[in-house]
Amino acid sequence: MQAFHPFRDLRGQDPVAVRSQAFALARDLHPGQTAGLLVAEEPTLLMQSVNLQVRHRLHWEAEPMAAGGWRVELRHRDDVEPGTLMELLGRDHERLDRLFAEALHRVNANDVPTAAPLLDSYTLGLRRHVHVENLILAPALEVPREPVTVMLEEHERIVEQLDILASFFEDGLPAAGEVAPFFALLSGSLAKHEAREEQNLFPLWDAALKLRHAEAEQAALLERVKGILAGSEDDRLSH
Ligand SMILES: [Fe+2]
Ligand SMILES: [Fe+2]
Known part of the structure; x- marks a missing residue:
């Protein structure tokens, strides 16, 4: 997890802002780079739609945090073997x-x-x-x-x-x-x-x-x- 710090904390933001910031992070992510997000809601739908916008260039993993909310790790897809x-x-x-x-x-x-x-x-x-x-x-x-x-x-x-x-x-x-x-x-x-x-x-x-x-x-x-x-x-x- 350390490699993904600092996580951008979007937990207090409205859904439109969360979406546009997640998109901006994904859009600017290059091979070899990582990024992280903290969000309040379960992020599957959000990340799927962001991934669609960047033509599936994203590999992401999410896990719930003990204190509530979710931690999402983003990588460029080329850094990960195709899984499907x-x-x-x-x-x-x-x-x-x-x-x-x-x-x-x-x-x-x-x-x-x-x-x-x-x-x-x-x-x-x-x-x-x-x-x-x-x-x-x-x-x-x-x-x-x-x-x-x-x-x-x-x-x-x-x-x-x-x-x-x-x-x-x-x-x-x-x-x-x-x-x-x-x-x-x-x-x-x-x-x-x-x-x-x-x-x-x-x-x-x-x-x-x-x-x-x-x-x-x-x-x-x-x-x-x-x-x-x-x-x-x-x-x-x-x-
Ligand atoms: Fe084809
Ligand atoms: Fe084809």
Whole structure:
């Protein structure tokens, strides 16, 4: 606990102030840093909504204090191994986002030679990610059809758009102006797709996992997906 001192004491504050201060602390937390809060009410709902606002960058733990109120410890998520499958996939979304954003940035700066290998890494990462979602999780986890159907259709469109983009690179490097519009288009579809998945599908998958799969099974699936995202089943990728 000592590492988290000083705890910011919000116990006497109204809920709006508590929320905005907790958000400010979470927003400014970088890898390697810790922060702490003291709050009057049980903090699960508060911390879940703050965590949503910072796109799940937060790892937090809370414990009740003998004198009343709760002590909450905050860390940057990157300092903690992903504990659930959805956390792992959410982090992979962000990693892929950063990679694609960097490739887009290079193309916009007219630097296609350094954008090309970033696009290659991105494409491989996306194929692994889609493999996990389409072929491992969708068949294994029983949830309402609609968000799954939306996901599968969007994956197809994304893979199609990536194929079009890749075709520009087949016979040497294209001019930045030729590919920039495709990068911009794809970047928009990706962001929307990931947000939809994280909002509509991941909570259902998470609940299905916890409800119908024993802990050992969940842990085995988590390890398998970690492996796939790192390349362990690249010989079986379909796209
Ligand atoms: Fe997806
Ligand atoms: Fe995804």
